[in-house]
Structures are given as C-alpha cells and as structure tokens.
Amino acid sequence: MNPWLKTVFAAAGAGALLAAPAMAEKVADVPYAAYQRGQYLTAFREALESAQKGNAAAQTLLGELYWRGLGIPRDRSQAVWWYSQAAVAGNREAQFALGLALVRGEGTTKDKKKGAGWFEAAAAKGHVEAHYNLALLYLEGDVRPHDVKKAAELFEFAAERKHPESEYNLAQLYAAGSGVGRDLAKAAELMQRAAEQNLPIAEVEYGLMLFRGEGVPADEERAAAIFRSAAERGNPVAQNRLARLYAEGRGVERDPVEAVKWHYLARDNGASDPWLDAFAASLDDEVRRDAQERAGNWFNGLIGGLAGVGF
Known part of the structure; x- marks a missing residue:
C-alpha cells in the first residue's frame, strides 16, 4: 500500500450516521426528532418499540445510541447486534456501521473479510463512506485483491460526492500516476477541493503544490495562507512549514519571532x-x-476554545 495515502477507516460521527438517507425506511418521526434535538433517552424509548417490530431504521438508530452511549450506557456489542438486524434487512447505514465494526473489531470479533462484504452491500446502495473504505481495502490487498485501479474508481465515486478523504487519496493517485494516468493538474484540483473542506493533511499537500508550482501556478502567498489555516488547527507539519516561511520571508513578511x-x-x-x-x-x-x-498564548487560546465543546 502506498505510504502517502490516508488509511484510517472512516467512521460516522453522531448525526452523520443517521443523516437523511438513513431515514429512508421511515423510522417513526418521534424518536428521530428526539435524536436530532439531543433528547437521546426519549429517542431510545421510542425507537425501541419500532425496532422490536422489525423497523430497520429504528434498529439503526438504536445501534447508534448504543454505539456512542447517547442517553444510555455505551454498549458496542449491543450496538452491533442492532446494526446486524438492520443490515440483514437492507439498511445501508447499518450495513456500513456493521462493516466498520467488523473491520476494526469493535463490539465484535474482528473479521475484515465480512466487514468488506458489508461495505460492498452498502456501496451498492450508494453509500459514500463505504466506497471510501472499500478503496482502502483494495489498496491494502489483504481481504480484497490489491487493485489500485479499482481503488481509484471507488475513490472517484466518493470524491464526486465531496468526500474529502477520497478527494485527497485520489489526488495522490493522480500525482503518482498510480491506477490512473498521471495528471498533476487534476491532482491539484482534487487536493484543493479536499483542502477547502478543511482536511488538514490536504491543506498541507495543497500548500506544497502551490509553493512548488506543481499542477498549479506557483503562489507562495496562497501557500502560506493555507499552511496557516492548518497550523492554527494544530497540524504539526503545517506549523513547521509556516515556521520556515516566516524564517525565510517567503509568502509572508520575515518575522523571526x-x-x-x-x-x-x-x-x-x-x-x-x-x-x-x-x-x-x-x-x-x-x-x-x-x-x-x-x-x-496560542496554546492557551486553543485550549480555551475547546473548553466549551461537548457532545
């Protein structure tokens, strides 16, 4: 697997797993509305009744609540059980969540091969992050054959739907000419799209492209601004690049301090x-x-900004 590719298997966060497409099977309005308002115990009580009657969307909602411990004690094995019920019934969000649990071995015995199968089931229904994770498995070449071209196709599907990690990885493939024809302009375009979604690793790479003039006209001032964006969010590589620019006075006014x-x-x-x-x-x-x-002062400001952040 190419070492420069971002390889973390994507996980849905609270609210992300249960976005509008997840509700296509019409979980009752009351539990889902309660979930969106943060009334998780109410959501649990209302969803349980529908889930016990076989409603796959309600089962998926229960899986999410158990997985994250929202309103109830966190119990990932119980979450996997509910995800399994909904996945077998065809809910794509549950299929993706179950695949992720199996690939990671969280809440269940690790089984990447089974996880890949559930990713494929969710991807067949258009699930974006399932495409991304399948692409990683094809690059890894363990439970799926090593196939960079197939990975590029899967990344492209997700990138077309503005998935930043897929944009980043596809950009790297275009830059290397791996699985696709080498195209630095296309690589820069994709990297810019990922950077504009504030993916720090993409900001660093796009800043380097601008600084070096790879696939885009060289622009040290823009590069410095992008490095600063990532640096302010704590990315150490961006902080290092920005330090060098200030030391040399490139893209910014020289400032030793x-x-x-x-x-x-x-x-x-x-x-x-x-x-x-x-x-x-x-x-x-x-x-x-x-x-x-x-x-x-910068560090204290960062910590202070995080102080009010909660679930």
Whole structure:
C-alpha cells in the first residue's frame, strides 16, 4: 500500500450516521426528532418499540445510541447486534456501521473479510463512506485483491460526492500516476477541493503544490495562507512549514519571532527540524522569549476554545 495515502477507516460521527438517507425506511418521526434535538433517552424509548417490530431504521438508530452511549450506557456489542438486524434487512447505514465494526473489531470479533462484504452491500446502495473504505481495502490487498485501479474508481465515486478523504487519496493517485494516468493538474484540483473542506493533511499537500508550482501556478502567498489555516488547527507539519516561511520571508513578511513560535509549537507536536533549531539558537534570548510567550498564548487560546465543546 502506498505510504502517502490516508488509511484510517472512516467512521460516522453522531448525526452523520443517521443523516437523511438513513431515514429512508421511515423510522417513526418521534424518536428521530428526539435524536436530532439531543433528547437521546426519549429517542431510545421510542425507537425501541419500532425496532422490536422489525423497523430497520429504528434498529439503526438504536445501534447508534448504543454505539456512542447517547442517553444510555455505551454498549458496542449491543450496538452491533442492532446494526446486524438492520443490515440483514437492507439498511445501508447499518450495513456500513456493521462493516466498520467488523473491520476494526469493535463490539465484535474482528473479521475484515465480512466487514468488506458489508461495505460492498452498502456501496451498492450508494453509500459514500463505504466506497471510501472499500478503496482502502483494495489498496491494502489483504481481504480484497490489491487493485489500485479499482481503488481509484471507488475513490472517484466518493470524491464526486465531496468526500474529502477520497478527494485527497485520489489526488495522490493522480500525482503518482498510480491506477490512473498521471495528471498533476487534476491532482491539484482534487487536493484543493479536499483542502477547502478543511482536511488538514490536504491543506498541507495543497500548500506544497502551490509553493512548488506543481499542477498549479506557483503562489507562495496562497501557500502560506493555507499552511496557516492548518497550523492554527494544530497540524504539526503545517506549523513547521509556516515556521520556515516566516524564517525565510517567503509568502509572508520575515518575522523571526513568529518563525520560532511556530517551530516551538510544531516541535512540541512531534515535528522536529534541526535547521529551525539552529535558526532559533542564532537569535537573541529576547526573541526566543517572545516566541515562547506567543506559543504559550496560542496554546492557551486553543485550549480555551475547546473548553466549551461537548457532545
């Protein structure tokens, strides 16, 4: 498998699993409305009655509530049981969720081959993330044959529907000419689309494309702005790139304090850089102190912004 591809198997978050398409089988309005309002215990009580009567959408809703522990204690084995009931009945959201649980071995015994089968069932019904995850399995070449062309086709289906990880991976395939004809302009277009959806790894890659002029006209100022966007959300590679730009005055006005600030943040986040270490060491103590203070203020601001975030 190509090491530069994003390989995390996609998971639906609260609300994402039960988006409008999941309700095609008409789970009762009351439990779903309660779920959307965050009244999870009410949603559970109302959905249970419909689920016990065989309503696949209600069964999927119960699976979601058990999986995430919304209104009830989290119980992933119970979630998998309900997902299984709904998946057998043909609910594509449940098929995807069951596939994900099997591939990861969460709430059930790990069985990637069975998981792939459920991804295929959901994909046949147009499930976008099922296409993405199947593509990863074809790249991996374990429970499905290694087939980069097939993976590219699956990524393309999802990318056409604005799935950012698929856009990112398909861009990488076009850049390498793997499974598709090499096309740097197409790679840049896809990477830009993923970056515009705030996928940090895509922002970094698209920033590099702009900086180097790969598939797009070189534009160091735009590259710097994109690196900053990802850096502000804590991406260490973007923080490192931004530090270098400030140190060299490329795309931004040269600013040693900002350079060292972003270097410290990137380094603390795991992105070491001996060149920037030497750059920081060459500066006055006052510059380094200012940079340290700015880095601390930035970090405290980030933590403060997260303080009110809940489910």
